[in-house]
Amino acid sequence: MNILLLGSGGREHALAWKLSRSSTLEALFIAPGNAGTRSLGKNLSVDPNDFDAVEKAVRDNEINMVVVGPEAPLVNGIVDYFEQDEYLKTIPIIGPNKAAAQLEGSKDFAKDFMKRHNIPTAKYRSFTKPTLKEGLKFLEQMQPPYVLKADGLAGGKGVLILDDLKAAKAELNNMLVEDKFGNASKTVVIEEFLEGIEMSVFVLTDGDGYKVFPDAKDYKRIGEGDKGLNTGGMGAVSPVPFAKSGFSDKVLNQVIIPTIKGLKKDGMTYKGFIFFGLINVNGDPYVIEYNCRLGDPETEVVLPRLRSDLIDLFEGVATQTLSERDVEFDPRTAATVMMVSGGYPEKYEKGKTIYGLNGVSNSIVFHAGTAADGPAVTTAGGRVIAVTSLGKDVAAALETTYESIENIEFEGAYYRKDIGKDLM
Numbered sequence: 001m002n003i004l005l006l007g008s009g010g011r012e013h014a015l016a017w018k019l020s021r022s023s024t025l026e027a028l029f030i031a032p033g034n035a036g037t038r039s040l041g042k043n044l045s046v047d048p049n050d051f052d053a054v055e056k057a058v059r060d061n062e063i064n065m066v067v068v069g070p071e072a073p074l075v076n077g078i079v080d081y082f083e084q085d086e087y088l089k090t091i092p093i094i095g096p097n098k099a100a101a102q103l104e105g106s107k108d109f110a111k112d113f114m115k116r117h118n119i120p121t122a123k124y125r126s127f128t129k130p131t132l133k134e135g136l137k138f139l140e141q142m143q144p145p146y147v148l149k150a151d152g153l154a155g156g157k158g159v160l161i162l163d164d165l166k167a168a169k170a171e172l173n174n175m176l177v178e179d180k181f182g183n184a185s186k187t188v189v190i191e192e193f194l195e196g197i198e199m200s201v202f203v204l205t206d207g208d209g210y211k212v213f214p215d216a217k218d219y220k221r222i223g224e225g226d227k228g229l230n231t232g233g234m235g236a237v238s239p240v241p242f243a244k245s246g247f248s249d250k251v252l253n254q255v256i257i258p259t260i261k262g263l264k265k266d267g268m269t270y271k272g273f274i275f276f277g278l279i280n281v282n283g284d285p286y287v288i289e290y291n292c293r294l295g296d297p298e299t300e301v302v303l304p305r306l307r308s309d310l311i312d313l314f315e316g317v318a319t320q321t322l323s324e325r326d327v328e329f330d331p332r333t334a335a336t337v338m339m340v341s342g343g344y345p346e347k348y349e350k351g352k353t354i355y356g357l358n359g360v361s362n363s364i365v366f367h368a369g370t371a372a373d374g375p376a377v378t379t380a381g382g383r384v385i386a387v388t389s390l391g392k393d394v395a396a397a398l399e400t401t402y403e404s405i406e407n408i409e410f411e412g413a414y415y416r417k418d419i420g421k422d423l424m
């Protein structure tokens, strides 16, 4: 089987790592990939959002399956692009079509979907420029903090949480009238603030059957103690120790099953991963968000715990026989810590040589933002390297990861030293 994997981050390196361990893999191509994926397959200089270029790569390399890592190509309709072509439609593509990817692509769509299917989520209303006045009134009736969400994709920056009513009103105006997030904030969801601990659950589905993957918690803020600016994710742990069986049963029965049934009922065939961003409010799960893909850095802890063959599961998705496949997970804990460029998530420099990657033997090193410079590896993004370890518990996994990180060096490197501390 020849596989083309789209994307270039830590999630894609972890996917490439797992796919390359499958006995049915013949050749792996990654578009565009990073310095880490080049040792697992062939990196192609193809933009995942340029569907014509993806098509050419599929034809030129006799690809038998396409795996989509990031959300943008899905929300932009890459699956529909494949379905419209006589040749491409014979090649399975792992990821939802444009309609189903709206679960991530439009917060308003997702909220409406949850309301329709009785899936627990924060109370909300949506507003547009013509209904700005009503939105401002609605804010007055809400209790602080105020949660404002740009409807569309905004690179993880589209959610504002404000304590002050005046500031919330000003931001609603900025989003709807001043196009703060461009088209993404043409509609704004205002919702009730939920208090609780967040975690994520990942499910692979063929539109009918599904497999629940391990849950994970990520650490979004740049600073220790969860302070400072939001990032793409500074580390992750799986499983989440507080997600005991009672809570997991509620997640399954109140969230996962109604979502999969709801998609089917609404006439959407969802093939791929669903990322459930959850919050545990006094023991009850609420959906904070859906994503139409795996999380990053959650993938770097979820896939190392998958014992089953990932290509076999993807074939189950493609042929709608996922229910017949077995899935098995490592009971140990996986933890990952992200090394980032100095200055991230604000301005940072690229092109710094990374030293010591080969000195790591007890952890798995996943490249997130790296580039190959001849034989050298250099930094090419804000999040640079994710170092994952397995252990008998959170403390053991993290101890190994932090020991491994000691070997790795680049100018300006920063990482949080408190990943997972809240779970010990």
Ligand code: AMP
Residues within 6 Å of the ligand: 122, 147, 149, 156, 159, 191, 192, 193, 194, 195, 198, 277, 288, 289
């Ligand atoms: P989202 O992009 O929807 O995941 O929102 C980003 C982050 O904002 C989440 O991970 C939460 O930390 C926070 N958040 C979003 N919605 C709520 C809410 N209704 N109550 C509390 N926190 C929220």
Ligand code: GLY
Residues within 6 Å of the ligand: 218, 232, 233, 291, 294, 295, 296, 297, 298
């Ligand atoms: N780690 C959060 C995300 O992938 O969206």
